[in-house]
Amino acid sequence: MPKPRSLFFAILVLFPAASFSAGLDDASEFADARQALSDGLPGVAAVKAERLLNQKGWTSAETRRLATFAAEAWAREEQADRVLALAEAHELDDEVFCRAG
Amino acid sequence: MSLMMRFFAALGENSAARDEIAPLLARVDEPLRQQASRLQTELDLSDGKPGTALADASQDASVKYLRARGILQQGQSVAAQQLLQAVKASAAGGERVQHAVILLQADILLQQRQFAEAHDQLIKFLDTTVTTDLWTEAFDLLDQAHLRLQEPRELPEAVLRWISSGNTPQQQPQPSLALIKATSELRGHALFIVAKWLVAEKRDIEAVSLLEALLQMAQDHPRRADAMRLAMELYAAQGAGERVLALAEAWRQLSGGASAMVDFTAGGMFFRRGDHRQAQRLFQNAANIATTLTDRRRALFNSAIAAVLAGDFTLYQSLLGHLEVVTSAAGDGQGADDNGATLELEKALFAAAKRQPEAELALRAFIRAHPDHPRFADASVTLAEWLLMAVPPRVHDARITLDATTAATTLSQSQMQRIDLTRLWLHDAEGDLKELLVQGAAFLKAWPKSTFVPEVRMKIAGAHYRLEDFASARTEFEIIARDYPETSNADTALYFAAMSASSVMSAEGRVRALATWEELAQKGGPLAVAARRQQALSERAQGRLNEALAALDKLLALKNLDVEQQRMTICEKAEVLLLLGKTDPARLDAAITLLDEFLAESSLPFFWKARAGFTLATARHDAKRDTEALEACYNVLRAAEITPPASPADYVWFAKTGFFGIDLLEAAHHWEAAARLAEQVAQRRGDREQEARERATKIRLEHFLWDGPAPTPPKVLKLKDEAEAKPDEPAESASKNIKKSMR
Numbered sequence: 001m002p003k004p005r006s007l008f009f010a011i012l013v014l015f016p017a018a019s020f021s022a023g024l025d026d027a028s029e030f031a032d033a034r035q036a037l038s039d040g041l042p043g044v045a046a047v048k049a050e051r052l053l054n055q056k057g058w059t060s061a062e063t064r065r066l067a068t069f070a071a072e073a074w075a076r077e078e079q080a081d082r083v084l085a086l087a088e089a090h091e092l093d094d095e096v097f098c099r100a101g
Numbered sequence: 102m103s104l105m106m107r108f109f110a111a112l113g114e115n116s117a118a119r120d121e122i123a124p125l126l127a128r129v130d131e132p133l134r135q136q137a138s139r140l141q142t143e144l145d146l147s148d149g150k151p152g153t154a155l156a157d158a159s160q161d162a163s164v165k166y167l168r169a170r171g172i173l174q175q176g177q178s179v180a181a182q183q184l185l186q187a188v189k190a191s192a193a194g195g196e197r198v199q200h201a202v203i204l205l206q207a208d209i210l211l212q213q214r215q216f217a218e219a220h221d222q223l224i225k226f227l228d229t230t231v232t233t234d235l236w237t238e239a240f241d242l243l244d245q246a247h248l249r250l251q252e253p254r255e256l257p258e259a260v261l262r263w264i265s266s267g268n269t270p271q272q273q274p275q276p277s278l279a280l281i282k283a284t285s286e287l288r289g290h291a292l293f294i295v296a297k298w299l300v301a302e303k304r305d306i307e308a309v310s311l312l313e314a315l316l317q318m319a320q321d322h323p324r325r326a327d328a329m330r331l332a333m334e335l336y337a338a339q340g341a342g343e344r345v346l347a348l349a350e351a352w353r354q355l356s357g358g359a360s361a362m363v364d365f366t367a368g369g370m371f372f373r374r375g376d377h378r379q380a381q382r383l384f385q386n387a388a389n390i391a392t393t394l395t396d397r398r399r400a401l402f403n404s405a406i407a408a409v410l411a412g413d414f415t416l417y418q419s420l421l422g423h424l425e426v427v428t429s430a431a432g433d434g435q436g437a438d439d440n441g442a443t444l445e446l447e448k449a450l451f452a453a454a455k456r457q458p459e460a461e462l463a464l465r466a467f468i469r470a471h472p473d474h475p476r477f478a479d480a481s482v483t484l485a486e487w488l489l490m491a492v493p494p495r496v497h498d499a500r501i502t503l504d505a506t507t508a509a510t511t512l513s514q515s516q517m518q519r520i521d522l523t524r525l526w527l528h529d530a531e532g533d534l535k536e537l538l539v540q541g542a543a544f545l546k547a548w549p550k551s552t553f554v555p556e557v558r559m560k561i562a563g564a565h566y567r568l569e570d571f572a573s574a575r576t577e578f579e580i581i582a583r584d585y586p587e588t589s590n591a592d593t594a595l596y597f598a599a600m601s602a603s604s605v606m607s608a609e610g611r612v613r614a615l616a617t618w619e620e621l622a623q624k625g626g627p628l629a630v631a632a633r634r635q636q637a638l639s640e641r642a643q644g645r646l647n648e649a650l651a652a653l654d655k656l657l658a659l660k661n662l663d664v665e666q667q668r669m670t671i672c673e674k675a676e677v678l679l680l681l682g683k684t685d686p687a688r689l690d691a692a693i694t695l696l697d698e699f700l701a702e703s704s705l706p707f708f709w710k711a712r713a714g715f716t717l718a719t720a721r722h723d724a725k726r727d728t729e730a731l732e733a734c735y736n737v738l739r740a741a742e743i744t745p746p747a748s749p750a751d752y753v754w755f756a757k758t759g760f761f762g763i764d765l766l767e768a769a770h771h772w773e774a775a776a777r778l779a780e781q782v783a784q785r786r787g788d789r790e791q792e793a794r795e796r797a798t799k800i801r802l803e804h805f806l807w808d809g810p811a812p813t814p815p816k817v818l819k820l821k822d823e824a825e826a827k828p829d830e831p832a833e834s835a836s837k838n839i840k841k842s843m844r
Contacts, residue, residue, distance in 0.1 A: 036732075036735060040777055043731060047732045
C-alpha cells in the first residue's frame with residue numbers, strides 16, 4: 001500500500017502535458033475546471049472534472065485525459081481514496097507509476 | 102290616425118302621440134273616443150301620472166287593467182294584484198288584455214323580488230300562448246327575472262326547446278301560415294334572449310352564433326335591430342371590425358339607406374373598445390349624412406374627440422374648424438366657444454392620461470383661458486393629480502391648484518367629491534397619514550353615497566396598514582371586501598385584510614389570513630399568485646414546512662407564473678427543502694437536484710445564480726459534501742467576474758456566498774485558498790468589501806502566507822518604520838506588502 005503523500009508527489013511530477021483532444025478543449029466546463037485548479041482550488045477542479053467524466057460522448061482519449069486531470073486534482077486535494085477510485089474505474093496516464101508511487 | 106298614434110306611443114314619442122290623440126277625444130264616435138281616451142291614460146301612466154287611470158271607475162276589463170297599473174304606481178302592489186286577479190278570473194277584455202294582466206302580475210312579482218315565481222309564471226305564459234302582440238314585453242320580463250335568479254343559473258329547457266321547434270301549442274302537424282309566422286317570431290325572441298344570457302355568462306362566441314341565426318330569419322322580426330346592435334358589440338369586442346361594418350351596413354338597409362344614427366352608434370362601439378381611429382371615421386361619416394344641425398354637431402364633436410385619442414391632431418384641428426362652422430350656422434356662438442373649449446380640455450386630459458409632457462401646459466392654458474367653463478374644476482383637479490404624480494410629487498403646487506379650484510368656481514357635488522379625494526392623495530404624498538385618516542373619515546361622513554367611497558376606504562385602510570395599526574386596517578379592508586364585492590378593489594382589500602390579520606400575530610388572525618389567501622388563490626384572479634406566495638411564507642414563518650412546500654408546489658403549478666416569479670418560487674422551495682433536510686436527508690438531495698437543474702439555465706441573471714448558488718452550497722454542506730459546496734460558491738464568484746453584482750440585492754448574495762466559501766476553506770485548513778477567495782470578494786465594491794479584505798489579511802497573518810497581495814495591517818501595529826528600514830529583505834515579504842498597503 002503506497003503512502004498517500006508519495007502518491008501525490010508522483011502524480012504531480014508526472015502529470016502529462018500531451019495528447020489533448022479538441023472536443024474536450026471546447027467544453028467550457030473543462031475550462032472552468034482548469035481555472036479552478038489554477039485558482040488553487042483543486043477539490044473544485046476535481047468535482048468539475050468528475051462531473052464532466054460522467055457525461056457521455058467522450059472519446060477514450062478524452063476520458064483518459066479527464067480522469068487523469070481529476071486524479072491530479074484529487075491528489076492535490078490530498079484525497080487519496082478518490083484518486084484510487086478513479087484509477088480503478090479509468091485508465092490514467094502513467095497509471096502504473098501512480099499505483100506504485 | 103290611430104295607427105300613427107300607436108306608432109308614436111310605441112316609439113316613446115309621447116308628445117307626438119298626444120297630438121294625434123287630441124282631435125279624436127272630441128269625436129262623436131264613442132268606441133273611437135273611448136279607445137283614444139284609454140290610449141291617453143296609458144300615455145299618462147308611462148309619464149308617471151296615474152291620476153287619469155285612478156279616476157276612471159269603469160268596470161271595463163281594459164280600464165281595470167289601467168287602474169291596476171295606476172295603483173301599482175302608487176306603491177300598492179297588493180291592491181293592484183287583487184284587481185288584476187279579478188280581471189283574470191272574469192276572462193273579460195279579450196286575449197290582449199288577459200295577456201297584459203299576466204305580464205303585469207309577473208312585473209309585480211319582480212318588484213316584490215320574487216324572481217323565481219316571476220320566472221316560472223313567464224315561462225308558463227310563453228309556453229302556452231300560440232301568439233300574442235306582447236312577446237317582446239314578455240321576453241323582456243323573462244330576461245329580468247332570469248338574470249336575478251341565484252347563480253349558477255341554467256338556461257331553461259323550455260326556452261332552448263322554443264329555439265328549435267317553438268312552444269307547446271305551436272306543435273301542430275299541419276300548421277297554418279299564421280302559425281308558422283308566430284312560431285318563427287317566438288323562435289327569434291328565444292334566440293335573442295338566450296344570446297343575451299350567454300353574453301352575461303361571457304360566452305360571447307356562442308351568443309354571436311345565435312344572433313347570426315336570428316339575423317338569417319325573417320327580415321321583419323321585432324328583435325332584428327337589437328340583434329344587430331348586440332352582434333356588433335360582440336364583434337367589436339372580438340376585434341372583428343369587418344363584420345361590425347358589414348352589420349352596420351345591413352342595419353342601414355334595415356332603416357332605409359344612409360343612417361347617421363347607425364354610424365353614430367357603431368362609432369360609439371368602436372370608441373368604447375378603444376379603436377379610436379375607426380370610431381373617428383364612423384362619427385365623421387355620421388356627421389356627413391346627419392339631417393339636422395344638432396346631430397351633425399354631436400357627431401363632429403365625437404369625431405374630434407376620437408381624433409385626439411387617436412393622436413391625429415391635424416385632423417382634430419380640421420374637425421374643430423368644421424365644428425365651429427356648424428355651430429355658427431346654428432346661430433349659437435356661445436356653443437362654438439363651449440365646443441372649442443371642451444375639445445381643448447379633452448385634448449389636455451388625453452395628454453395627461455398618456456403622461457405626455459405637454460399636458461401640464463395644456464391644462465394650465467385651459468384653466469387660464471376658461472375660468473368660467475363648467476368643466477374648469479375637471480381641468481384643475483387633473484392638473485393637481487398630474488402634479489402629485491410627478492417624481493418627486495409637487496405637493497405644494499398641487500395644494501395651491503386645489504385651493505384655487507375650491508375658491509374660484511361653483512362646483513358640482515361630483516367635482517367637490519373629486520377635489521376631496523385628491524386632497525387625500527395630497528396628504529398621502531406628504532406622508533401625513535394621520536391627517537389622511539381624519540379627512541378620509543370626513544369624506545365618508547359628507548358623501549356616504551359617493552362612487553368614490555370604495556377608493557376612499559382603500560386609502561383609509563392603506564393608511565392604517567402603513568401606520569401598523571393592523572387591527573383597524575383589517576377591519577377597513579374587510580368592510581371594503583364585504584360591501585363592494587364587485588369593484589376592482591375587492592380582491593386587493595381581501596388580500597390586505599389577510600396581510601393585516603397575519604400581522605396582528607394572533608392564532609385566529611393567522612388562520613383567517615391563510616383561509617383568505619386560499620380563497621383568493623382559488624379564484625384565480627390577478628392576486629392568486631401573490632396570495633399563494635403569502636400562504637407559503639406564512640406557513641414557513643410558522644415552521645409548518647410541509648404545508649409551505651405544498652403551497653409552493655401549487656404556486657409552481659400555476660400557468661400564469663412569470664419567469665421571475667417562477668425563479669423566486671424555485672429558490673424558496675429549495676430553501677424549504679433545505680430546512681426539512683435538517684431531519685430528513687432525502688429532502689437535501691431533492692433540494693440539490695432542484696437547484697442543479699435550476700442553475701443549468703444559461704440565461705439566468707446574476708441575482709438568481711448567486712441566490713441559488715448560496716442555497717446549493719448550504720445544501721451540499723449539510724449533506725456533508727463540502728468540496729461540492731465549495732464548487733457552488735466558486736461558481737458564483739466566477740459568474741461575478743463575467744456579470745459583476747449590479748444591485749445591492751446582487752451583492753448581498755454574492756457576499757454571503759463568498760464568505761461561506763471562505764468558511765469552508767478555513768474549515769478544511771486551506772489557508773492560502775481561503776485568503777485568495779477573501780481577496781476575490783474584497784475586489785467587488787459593496788458594504789462587506791472591507792470585511793473581506795480584513796479577513797484575507799487576518800488569514801495571511803495568522804498562517805504566515807506572505808505571497809499574496811498586500812494585506813491590510815491591524816491598526817495597532819506600527820510597522821512603517823521597520824518596513825522602511827528593511828525594504829529588500831526577502832524573508833519579510835509580508836512586511837513589504839504591508840508597506841505597499843500603507844503607501
